[in-house]
Amino acid sequence: MKRRTFSSLAAGLGLAASLMGTSAMAQDNMRIALVVKALGIGFFEAAAEGAQEAAAELGNVEIIYTGPTTTTAEGQIEVINSLIAQGVDAIAISANDPDAVVPALQRAMQRGITVISWDSGVAEEGRMMNLNPSSTELIGNTIIRLAADHMPEGGQVAILSATATSTNQNAWIAAAEAVLPDFPGIELVATVYGDDLSDKSYREAQGLMASFPDLQAIIAPTTVGILAACQAVSDAGKIGEINVTGLGLPSEMAGCVESGATKSFAIWNPIDLGYTATMIAHALATRAATAEPGAEIPTGRMGSVTLDDTTSAAMSDPFTYDASNIDQFKDIF
Amino acid sequence: MSKQGLMSRELLLTGAIILLLGVIASRFPAFIAPGNLVNVFNDTAPLILLAIGQMIVILTRCIDLSVAANLALTGMVVAMLNVAMPGLPVPVIIALAITFGAVLGMFNGVLVWKLAIPPIVVTLGTMTIFRGIIFLLSEGRWINAHQLSDAFKAFPRTVLLGLPVMSWIALGAVALFVVVMNRTSLGRAFYAAGGNPHAATYAGINVGRTQFWAFTISGALSGLAGYLWVSRFAVAFVDLARGFELTVVAACVIGGVAIMGGSGTVLGAMLGALFLGIISNALPVVNISPFWQLAISGSAIIIAVALNASANRKKGRIILKRAEQAT
Numbered sequence: 001m002k003r004r005t006f007s008s009l010a011a012g013l014g015l016a017a018s019l020m021g022t023s024a025m026a027q028d029n030m031r032i033a034l035v036v037k038a039l040g041i042g043f044f045e046a047a048a049e050g051a052q053e054a055a056a057e058l059g060n061v062e063i064i065y066t067g068p069t070t071t072t073a074e075g076q077i078e079v080i081n082s083l084i085a086q087g088v089d090a091i092a093i094s095a096n097d098p099d100a101v102v103p104a105l106q107r108a109m110q111r112g113i114t115v116i117s118w119d120s121g122v123a124e125e126g127r128m129m130n131l132n133p134s135s136t137e138l139i140g141n142t143i144i145r146l147a148a149d150h151m152p153e154g155g156q157v158a159i160l161s162a163t164a165t166s167t168n169q170n171a172w173i174a175a176a177e178a179v180l181p182d183f184p185g186i187e188l189v190a191t192v193y194g195d196d197l198s199d200k201s202y203r204e205a206q207g208l209m210a211s212f213p214d215l216q217a218i219i220a221p222t223t224v225g226i227l228a229a230c231q232a233v234s235d236a237g238k239i240g241e242i243n244v245t246g247l248g249l250p251s252e253m254a255g256c257v258e259s260g261a262t263k264s265f266a267i268w269n270p271i272d273l274g275y276t277a278t279m280i281a282h283a284l285a286t287r288a289a290t291a292e293p294g295a296e297i298p299t300g301r302m303g304s305v306t307l308d309d310t311t312s313a314a315m316s317d318p319f320t321y322d323a324s325n326i327d328q329f330k331d332i333f
Numbered sequence: 334m335s336k337q338g339l340m341s342r343e344l345l346l347t348g349a350i351i352l353l354l355g356v357i358a359s360r361f362p363a364f365i366a367p368g369n370l371v372n373v374f375n376d377t378a379p380l381i382l383l384a385i386g387q388m389i390v391i392l393t394r395c396i397d398l399s400v401a402a403n404l405a406l407t408g409m410v411v412a413m414l415n416v417a418m419p420g421l422p423v424p425v426i427i428a429l430a431i432t433f434g435a436v437l438g439m440f441n442g443v444l445v446w447k448l449a450i451p452p453i454v455v456t457l458g459t460m461t462i463f464r465g466i467i468f469l470l471s472e473g474r475w476i477n478a479h480q481l482s483d484a485f486k487a488f489p490r491t492v493l494l495g496l497p498v499m500s501w502i503a504l505g506a507v508a509l510f511v512v513v514m515n516r517t518s519l520g521r522a523f524y525a526a527g528g529n530p531h532a533a534t535y536a537g538i539n540v541g542r543t544q545f546w547a548f549t550i551s552g553a554l555s556g557l558a559g560y561l562w563v564s565r566f567a568v569a570f571v572d573l574a575r576g577f578e579l580t581v582v583a584a585c586v587i588g589g590v591a592i593m594g595g596s597g598t599v600l601g602a603m604l605g606a607l608f609l610g611i612i613s614n615a616l617p618v619v620n621i622s623p624f625w626q627l628a629i630s631g632s633a634i635i636i637a638v639a640l641n642a643s644a645n646r647k648k649g650r651i652i653l654k655r656a657e658q659a660t
Contacts, residue, residue, distance in 0.1 A: 207618045224568075252475055255480075
């Protein structure tokens with residue numbers, strides 16, 4: 001699983017934080033609970049910000065941002081039980097365990113509460129729909145586009161992946177190869193594997209530079225790989241010649257963007273994710289939309305999402321970060 | 334007699350390295366350009382440092398599986414220190430890294446010496462403990478390039494007389510330990526304690542204490558490598574150098590260090606490390622499937638062990654023949 005999800009990465013932060021007061025509120029307000037893996041995590045704080053934005057846009061919606069203080073399923077079950085007792089209208093959860101929270105969420109649904117999962121999904125029987133930040137196809141397309149954006153003349157690109165057997169990366173690379181014909185002039189010359197080890201990734205990046213002197217971009221859809229490649233390109237003095245891009249975290253990539261080794265990279269945007277989850281929860285809770293395969297749910301400024309056979313939906317292309325917005329996000333996650 | 338055998342062993346390894354370079358050059362000539370060879374040596378420098386430490390530990394019939402975890406923990410500690418106090422001069426950081434690594438090594442050493450726990454168990458345990466401590470310290474977060482000070486990152490890359498400082502450090506360590514192993518009583522005690530512990534005890538050598546010092550040296554070198562590693566790759570996280578301890582043991586084995594203790598040289602360990610370093614640097618450019626890469630590294634280790642085993646057998650036979658002749 002070498003690509004860390006942001007949530008589990010950030011989960012280590014686990015700060016003690018107090019639950020937000022749910023004091024007297026106007027009963028006509030719709031109350032949507034955003035249940036996160038743990039409180040005090042930058043990624044989820046940003047998602048809550050997006051949820052508030054959606055609430056402001058919708059009007060008459062109150063966001064209850066809550067979660068356990070440590071990333072445990074037990075803690076989330078307690079939180080869910082308390083939300084059931086409060087009689088909230090909707091629960092949008094990023095689950096610490098896809099199965100352990102199912103019984104509690106089923107109880108919530110029996111009491112008429114709308115339940116959706118986002119970021120880290122819940123098993124099908126425990127939610128009405130699941131919102132994934134992105135999809136394999138969208139990620140595959142994005143990583144190629146990131147490189148192509150800075151290669152107007154076309155040229156050679158190479159992929160530096162995690163291990164040769166990592167499921168996620170292989171699926172993304174296959175999707176990337178599938179969309180290559182849409183980018184004329186872009187030639188994928190090699191796919192190498194750094195095993196998510198700094199030293200091996202660094203050597204593989206060096207090897208790519210030696211084997212392909214005309215290489216213009218290294219695409220690394222893994223956080224260890226993209227950092228190692230960025231360092232190898234900087235050390236080789238090839239900043240400006242070779243653009244290192246792929247998937248990374250703003251907090252980790254800030255140095256690479258600053259040095260110019262990376263012109264842009266992508267990862268999902270937590271603000272958009274919280275916003276979209278809130279929009280969907282609102283649409284389902286007001287019966288404006290139903291969660292069934294094939295249903296299209298409007299999501300405000302994010303457009304709309306379409307549910308697949310497992311009532312899952314992909315939000316959007318990963319969000320692109322570059323010199324213009326890295327400072328805003330590097331402290332968030 | 335044994336000295337002669339070891340010398341030929343190193344010559345053999347040097348020959349193997351030259352042969353290896355030749356094979357690689359036939360597929361990718363640019364690999365043996367001097368500039369690239371400097372890169373390869375520099376890339377192998379941390380492995381050389383750890384292999385020297387590991388060799389000394391193996392000499393005393395122990396093994397240190399915690400070296401990579403020690404490297405990662407020390408790396409994280411110095412990285413956090415650098416973030417907290419960006420003004421701290423690099424020599425101070427290096428001194429702290431060596432000291433901190435040595436303390437971690439001493440912890441292994443004390444457990445082996447005073448509690449007589451098998452070293453493989455002790456270091457397997459401390460390996461996990463060290464990784465766990467990194468998680469507790471860092472809370473799972475990474476320390477990234479932009480958080481580290483420029484001086485911290487620049488030091489190992491600074492080029493002196495054509496070689497980066499990191500390479501000079503490895504060469505310096507090789508020179509230092511060639512002297513220590515051959516010209517000091519502690520150095521000879523390492524050989525004695527591993528070659529024949531009972532005889533060593535009768536000769537007045539405290540075997541346990543000798544093992545303690547071996548672990549301390551291994552720890553100190555791991556700590557030094559920890560700083561170099563974090564500085565070179567400009568990132569520190571829990572999984573840093575995951576699995577590297579096995580590469581280090583492999584370098585020693587290829588370098589002719591007898592896994593049963595008592596025999597091995599600093600030069601051999603360095604050559605073993607270089608052999609692996611060349612392979613791992615060459616595989617990306619000669620375009621071999623990643624699945625084969627593992628098989629190739631593995632075969633090199635087995636061939637080396639096989640050579641070691643046959644060398645040891647020969648020695649045994651000779652001793653028996655002499656014994657027969659004497660009676």
